[in-house]
Amino acid sequence: MFVTVNELIGIPGLPSTVQGLRLTLNKRASGSPELVRKREGSKAFEYHVDCLPEEARRTFMERHYRQLLNNRDNGKERPVSARAESSRKSDELQLIRQCPALLEREVGSLTTKQKEIAHARATLALYIEKLRDAGMSRTAAVNFVSVGSRKGSLPEHLMKAAELANARKGNQPRRSRYP
Numbered sequence: 377m378f379v380t381v382n383e384l385i386g387i388p389g390l391p392s393t394v395q396g397l398r399l400t401l402n403k404r405a406s407g408s409p410e411l412v413r414k415r416e417g418s419k420a421f422e423y424h425v426d427c428l429p430e431e432a433r434r435t436f437m438e439r440h441y442r443q444l445l446n447n448r449d450n451g452k453e454r455p456v457s458a459r460a461e462s463s464r465k466s467d468e469l470q471l472i473r474q475c476p477a478l479l480e481r482e483v484g485s486l487t488t489k490q491k492e493i494a495h496a497r498a499t500l501a502l503y504i505e506k507l508r509d510a511g512m513s514r515t516a517a518v519n520f521v522s523v524g525s526r527k528g529s530l531p532e533h534l535m536k537a538a539e540l541a542n543a544r545k546g547n548q549p550r551r552s553r554y555p
Contacts, residue, residue, distance in 0.1 A: 377424070377425050377440075377510075377511055378413065378422035378423065378424055378425070379422060379423060379425060379436065380415065380420050380421070380422055380423075381394055381397050381398050381401065381420070381421075381423075382394070382420075383436075384397055384401075384428070384432075384436065385397070387432050387435050387436055387439075388431070388432070388435060389429055389431045389432040389435070390428070390429070390432050398421075401423045401427050401428075404427045404428075404429075405423055405424070405427045410424065411423060411424040411426060411427050412424070412427075425437070440510065441507055441510060441512065441520060444503075444506050444507060444510055445503055445506070445507075445521075445524075445530060445531055445534060446531050492540060493540060493541060493543045496536075496537040496538070496540035496541040497537075497541040499533075499534070499537040499541075500521060500534065500537050500538060500541055503521060503534060504517045504518055504521055505517075507520060507521070521534070521538070525538035525539075
């Protein structure tokens with residue numbers, strides 16, 4: 377992932393001026409063509425995130441992922457990836473995709489509450505995929521959303537989806553890996 381100097385302004389651990397930031401990044405990249413490139417259609421240079429100090433990289437990536445989550449386009453234009461799976465469930469899913477009548481029958485048998493829960497879970501899965509597309513591993517993306525929902529730091533629409541997707545019966549306290 378490549379970033380411009382302007383995208384890095386205000387990140388702790390980096391110089392606060394554009395000039396100072398540019399000098400620091402040039403020094404850290406040491407002219408390596410894998411770490412520095414000229415942005416297409418612009419005079420600006422882009423630097424690979426590996427040029428950043430570890431703490432600054434973590435801060436930038438977290439900010440980048442939060443911006444992705446705050447972006448409310450649900451990725452509807454995202455192409456569906458064709459992953460080859462031979463399990464029975466994926467075969468059933470493929471059949472339902474091909475036959476709208478089967479889909480209608482399956483959806484029609486769900487209660488309104490089940491439909492709302494399914495929609496909330498699909499929303500969370502969509503945002504996890506968005507984070508994966510941005511370079512996060514699946515486990516890290518799930519943990520990012522999970523911890524964010526526990527801390528209450530996700531955008532409001534995702535907090536509502538997480539609350540609904542949990543769909544627990546009763547008031548049993550859930551056990552968590554995170555305090």
